[in-house]
Amino acid sequence: MRTLVDYQPGDPVFMSGTRLDAAAIRGDRVKLDRFHAQPPASPWLDLPFSFVADLFFRVLPRKAATSGSQ
Numbered sequence: 001m002r003t004l005v006d007y008q009p010g011d012p013v014f015m016s017g018t019r020l021d022a023a024a025i026r027g028d029r030v031k032l033d034r035f036h037a038q039p040p041a042s043p044w045l046d047l048p049f050s051f052v053a054d055l056f057f058r059v060l061p062r063k064a065a066t067s068g069s070q
Contacts, residue, residue, distance in 0.1 A: 014058075016035070017050030018047065018051045020032070020037065020043075021039065021043040021047040022043075023035075024040070025043050025044060
């Protein structure tokens with residue numbers, strides 16, 4: 001949720017929580033600097049939860065957009 005709360009224009013959006021965790025695990029400072037959110041203290045523990053949340057938020061807008069009036 002940090003990547004959603006701390007979002008600023010130009011930040012990565014697609015699978016952002018998972019990407020933040022992966023960058024933290026790899027120690028990739030260049031990719032971490034693209035986010036305006038701090039990585040979690042335990043990215044290995046956060047990774048599966050971020051992945052599920054990112055998939056949920058990826059599907060959610062599509063369902064809302066396709067369930068409109070006809």
